[in-house]
Amino acid sequence: MTPEERLGEIVIAYRENFGDVARVIYDAGTRDGDDASYLAHTLRAEKVVCFDANPIAVLATRNKYPGFQVIETALSDYNGQGVFTQIVSERADHAGSSSLTNVREWPDAELNQIPVSYTHLTLPTNRE
Numbered sequence: 701m702t703p704e705e706r707l708g709e710i711v712i713a714y715r716e717n718f719g720d721v722a723r724v725i726y727d728a729g730t731r732d733g734d735d736a737s738y739l740a741h742t743l744r745a746e747k748v749v750c751f752d753a754n755p756i757a758v759l760a761t762r763n764k765y766p767g768f769q770v771i772e773t774a775l776s777d778y779n780g781q782g783v784f785t786q787i788v789s790e791r792a793d794h795a796g797s798s799s800l801t802n803v804r805e806w807p808d809a810e811l812n813q814i815p816v817s818y819t820h821l822t823l824p825t826n827r828e
Contacts, residue, residue: 758772
């Protein structure tokens, strides 16, 4: 599936509600940064901030998009600690995947349980 197919409706909804330009793109669970890159390009964003609890995804995104601010954390409605499942696979469509739910099996992948800090995040809701 192309970025346009995955994210086209989001771009349309954004433009209908906020206009043609986004000042900041926030990508929660960035995996590889490609979706954030597509949105930043399409909406002509000035800044991109990516979040991911998976250190593999964080490193991949930082290497691929050095201009992005990439933060290694899980996002939640509270601060705290937990465990997430890191999915390690050679398959491109699985690379960088992770889950805060208890994943027990994943085709062609190694599963690692990793402690993670949750960061409470509240984003601005206006355009000022």
